[in-house]
Amino acid sequence: MALVDVKGVTKRFGGLTAVSDVDLTINAGEVHCLIGPNGAGKSTLFKLIVGLYPPTKGSIFFDSIDITDERPFARVQRGLSIKMQAPSVFKELPVRQNIQIALQARFSGAERDVEEERLLALLDLAPESGKLAGTLSHGQQQWLEIGMALALQPQLLLLDEPTAGMSPEETFKTGELIKSFNAEGMTILVVEHDMAFVRQIAQRVTVLHLGKIFARGGLETIIQDEKVAEIYLGKTHAH
């Protein structure tokens, strides 16, 4: 069953067409990776789904409801949750308060306290909970933002390059976390460059190139696609 349906979406910035007539379906319960070379339109498509950009043409449906004209907060209230490309946390507030602000949208009372501790432990941020978020390492800020996105208990978790700036160990751990969220039934859309990471988590992959859908399918199908290797992976990396 389609949780997100992007239908014929185009986004133009002046004379530049960043996304052109894209159709994309994200099924409930899958980990879907959006890949492509730089300038392919991945982040633009991500921001169109999130609501940060209005599409020039086309429609976006979430759970069969047309959300094309809704603001980001309304989409979040429907069950989307977002982690942006650059760490986007409240840097001048303590880590714990960052989590609390996210949690208070869904929880209250003792339930919120329990969830707060669970998230801090899950993300290895409990020892840092009193520090200002801006003083955390880049990787920790990424995790904190993932934690804030998770706090909303979304139906669809959207992650834009969640491992940017992380060490290989942190990247692997993030992948395992994503798989564990998916195992609990969460649908996840990931925009990512790191193919090793994509191999670790993806169930379905969509390849964007020059703003258009270039290929889509299961992970193995995409990896073995010669044309995808040519435009994106590089032949030597594909085999």
Added chain:
Amino acid sequence: MFKLLDGPQTLGRGWTFWSCFLAVLAAALIYPVFADSYDVGNFSYFLIWVFMALGLCLMWGYGGMLSFGQTFFFGISGYAYGVLAINMGGGSTTIAALMLSVIIAMIAAGILGYFMIWGGISGIFFGIVTLSATLVLAFFLGQTAGPEWHIGTARLNGFNGMKGMDPLTIGDFYIEGSALYYVMVALIVIVYIALRMLVNSRIGNVIVATRENPQRAEMLGYDVRKYQLLTFVIGSGLAGLSGALYTSWGQFITPSSIGLPAAAMPIVWVAFSGRSDLTATLVGSFLLLFGFQTITVYSQQAALVLMGTLLLATVMLAPQGFVLGVGKLVVDRWTGRRRRDANSTLADTGRLQSDEA
């Protein structure tokens, strides 16, 4: 309730802080017993402006909205009090006039704020638009000297200002002198406590989050525009309270209390005090007003130069505010000593408790 008073958004918590608070309050309450009526009247005058400063602190320090419009709402409410008190016949109706004039200021803030916030105006442009509104109002009121400018029996009187309204009155009792002073102290305690609870509540969390990163706050499902509008209306309403109290205190109001020099003053008070903390703003604004008034007796020009110098010094030396800086130093020293004694952890001090809601 106590958890909201001692939350992470406000400096000072625990029995030490509240003991000091009660000691200062007790000193304020017995002050009229020892002071002459002139000084008590002056203190009432200083306290009038503190509401406006607290409102700006909420908007600028907590909400990230630098408003130059505090005297705009001060003026609207001040003139509204005059018009209402004169037309309603004075006496006990002045209490209703006070409340209505604050509501009028809040409605004006709701209208102006709606167009600015829903129109996407933020940052420096927020300051420019609010300053423009302030200057337009001051300019307009300055041109209302003719007899045709009246609302009911209340003449606006141009630069000479509106006069002739009753002070706050209950029955035959004029609330003046020490009585007015006690009303001011009570109102300040109520407003201060209420604002402390607001900024430490869930709503306060979102207000601060919006200041820090509005896009992230929206991505958590909050319609940040509503929180910004709420902050603007409350902060401007407090400026309105100052305006209505000012008119009832002096029984006059002129456009000069709205214009550019007046509009700049709240910025100086709050910047010098520490915009991100209510207590620092409360204390700092009072001290500055006291100092300003003392110097004005000898030279008004010197007082204005001092205000400008203080603003420059704040920007250069203590961007977070002098009073807040001193307050944090005291708290750090105090909590550091206690931490060494009790081996407690800093992490726990910023924790919101579950039963706050």
